[in-house]
Amino acid sequence: MDKKQQEGFDALTDLWQQGQEAFLRAQSEIAEQFNRSLKDMGGGHSSRNDPMAAWNDLIKAWTPFWNPASSGGFATTTPDFDFRYGQNGFFELLDPQKWTRYAPEQLRLMLEKIAKGPQFADLVMPQQGAAEAWRETLDYQQAASEMSQVMQNAWVQAYRSFTENYSLEDLQSGNVDEALQGWLKSANEALLETQGSDEFLEAQKQMIRASTEIRARQKDMAESWSEAWQMPTRTEVDDLTLMVYQLRRELREVKRELANLKGNAK
């Protein structure tokens, strides 16, 4: 390495070191700030070791007049985060399935970036597989949600059709059998119309794709497990099956040829 190269390398190392120090300083400042906040909560009790207690302390510090156990508050506006039962509310925050739906596109972009990042030959990069699996889960959630919306519209249409075709007098007659048949007829027509619609076809396609991708991912995971435990993988068994199949076909052909030869010889 000549002198010029050495200087360049040193400069690069300095820059990297400075970056690391700046990053660590920033972390320590955040940690200190967080620590101060916890102390301000009247700490010194179980919250240091018990995340649930810390959570309750945090709520008390921020909203001293709000009782997490009472109804109302967040519960009425964010039905998926049920803060009425404080402990559940806390753990739901830790469950990606509960919150990823609120920012699926942003999250998907992040995951794609990780999944499609460059590969390095000598580095194990489990995060790429995990990101793919997560993205597939998001896809499935979205597909299921869209399919659910399409079918919900079908039921709304069924209800609308029923109320148009059956007057209040019909319903007030007390003839529930006739009303039931009418409802089933309306529902059947609405569902069939929906199942032939472009919206349904698109939602169905996405559902099939997403669920099959998840299934394929499960297969990959099972293969990893099989390999780890010195067991034959699905792929290996399939490869053997293909070999046996091809051999049997060849044997069949040979037998046919033999029969032909015998037939010609007679």
Add this chain to the structure above:
Amino acid sequence: MMPPSRTPNGGRFNEVDTALEAWSIAMRQLFETGKKAVRSGGFLAEISNEDVQIAEAEYETVFEVDKVRLFHYLPTEKTNSKIPPVVICYGLFGRQTMIDLQEDRSLVRNLLAAGIDVYVVDWGNPTRADQFLNFDDYVDYYLGSCMEHVVAANGGKPVNMFGICEGGTFAVMLAAMRPEMFAGLAIAITPVDFHGDSENFWLGEGFLNSWINNLDENDIDLLVETYGMLPGAMTGAIFAALTPINSMTKYNLGIANLDGDKDAMLNFLRMEKWIADRPDHPAELARQWLNGLYRENKLVKGEFVISGKPVNLKKISCPVLNIYALQDHIIPISCSKALGDFLKPSQYEEIGFPGGHVGVFVSRKAQGVVAGGLIEWLQKDHAKTGTKSTPKRKSSKTNGKK
């Protein structure tokens, strides 16, 4: 049933009286439905799975190759030697037990009673170990071997084949590839043109066609490769989705309406037993069925290849009877009738059955229209032409031997 708007002496009911009367009518109806449900529930509580038997006609297994077996049904009447035997071929979307669901609704028993010699192909239960089996295997090898066996048993003379649903497509293909083995070909509820007249499908018709066509080739590939099969449970769920309200109400309202009637309940349970027994499709067979036929419609284009050769439907030389169901929501009529376009008018006949896909075999009406029509067709002179010996295919000697 509207509540009366006037009292017996001509005075008007007040609103409370009308409401009470309506409530009374509603409660009576609900109570009646409740009683029916209780009676049906009582029947179900008493019955066990063993009490529900299907496919009880007697047969013996006369030929086996891999998991495929060929049954020869024992005659119940003197066999009419002028009519060549019939080989019945069902598909893999259901089991061949459909044709002998119960004693009084059995195609097999109707044929036997008419003195016709009956063979039936049983595909067995393919597993993931069979995932690479394809149309070469099912049509050319398995079905071809079964036919060779029956032709040999018939003194080397051609025989009849009756193909049903997917099995009808298999039969059509084999008849085009090996016409020398066929005295006659009958098919029922069979897709040939997999796109059909999609512009004119009625509401609920052709969903299967449009749903599969909506997928890409890669979707199908990933599906069958991931599962290694097309699972029977999956196809069952798809069939159930084709008739959504019927599927949602059959175990509640449907059962209640049977009112505990023994015969009706047993009919229902036999059908349930048949539906529950749905084999898986090997992956390669499913891939060709879904991509090559449903999506790309290769059969009617003359592009579907079996054992290295394209299947040419115009090569079918025997008389053909095509039975389709006018209210078939699974196989549109236009998909079945398309076979006629490839045949001479003199060799082709049709029966349009006024019913649905499965009703072709299990409804009471079908016993006369379908079974009766098939028997009449088999008894005609043209289906008795199996008098000349069938030239053996050069390579057929060892086909199908275990």
